[in-house]
Amino acid sequence: MTEALSKSLRHSAAARWISLAIVSFSMLCGYYVADVASPLKPLLEQQLKWTSAEYGFFTGAYAWFNVAMFMLIIGGILLDKLGARLTGILACILMVAGCTLKWWAVTTHVLDGGMFFGTKTQVWVAALGYAVFGVGIEIVGVTATKVIARWFKGYEIALAMGLQVGTARIGTSLAVGLGGPIAEKFHQSIGAPILVGVVLLSFGLVAYIIYCAMDRRLDETEGLMEGPSEEDAFRLSDIADILRIRGFWYVTILCALFYSGVFPFIKYAPDLMVQKFGVRENLAGSIPSILPIAAIPLTWFFGWYYDKKGKGATLMVLGSLLLVAVHFVFAVPFLNSWVVALVATIFLGFAFALVPSAMWPSIPRFIPHRQLGTAYGLIFWTQNLLALWVVPYLIGWVLDKYCIVGTRVSQAGTSPAYNYGLPMAIFTVLGVLAVVFGLLLKAEDKAKGFGLELPSRG
């Protein structure tokens, strides 16, 4: 090994930050597609006659394969076994393929009039595309998190994870804020914003392939040319080891509950703005798009704060408390001015920064690196089950069953008028439960000494 090779590439600050930037860009493209349908809900109802339950069904499809076929857990194990290069590229390809299928489903007329098990065939095919995309983006998410944990071990790990999540949120904000205007620009075309997603994901794939060259170089400089060592190899008993850690359960349940109050909310927020706050349909996404925008610098800031000062468990409890307060405000019927919506959304941005910036860098504090892919896979699996499948579907079903209060007539056609009080009350209860599990995690950290309240070393 030459002198140059004996020094790990991760000790080069430039290499660390460049690898972070590339991986974060791939995530940004994925996050755009994950949420691009939310500002299109009224158009889907008006042009394609989707019901809210069908929209909820489609949205929940994101998690079908991840949860029911355990793709996330399998993906996490594959990551620990095959490494970040192969796993990441395969996952990026799945994202492109899934988004292309979704685009085809909402633009073709071949599926018109078809029904399957009481749901439009078009909804099924779009959902299938979204489900394939969901496998891809979740595995890319697990891969990116483990990649960052490796590059930044002993360095600014929480800041780096905060930067990655924050940058990815630019994608969410572009989707929610620009999805409607892009559709409008192309004569209310539902397909146009989704096609933009296909193009973005293709760039994301190219970016990840470029990252792979850096990852290979990192392996070389760490003497890992022949793959992971015996000691690093994943064993199935690792799953049992991880599940034996009570703190792991607390963080996993907190994650599922907290994100259940955020991700499904983003899917319905543009519609909430129209229905409760009287925002014009073509501007429906403008206030919700502030949520990820507010979260971006705040996630970076709280990541930096966690590295410097610690207090990770406290940050998670505070974020969950804010979630409760905001959803409570959204649930109160007479608080229906758009100014209230704007202020509450900014506070939700704080919550959406506090919890993720502390949660993701906390996992390597009590899980060894060789088990990280599996651990993140298990956490994301639980999060997908509740936050990306059950709760979005539940909210759509509740809206159709209990919340229709009339008919809305707009330029683009008619659609039901909804009272969002009950869905917002459900989100509030999820937030309360998140606070409980945040407090349990804080107590467990104190008892077991995970070090969640301490600053990063290095």
Ligand SMILES: N[C@@H](Cc1c[nH]cn1)C(=O)NCC(=O)O
């Ligand atoms: N499940 C992942 C990725 C994701 C984003 N939107 C839908 N799925 C996740 O939660 N990543 C962490 C985050 O805070 O975004």
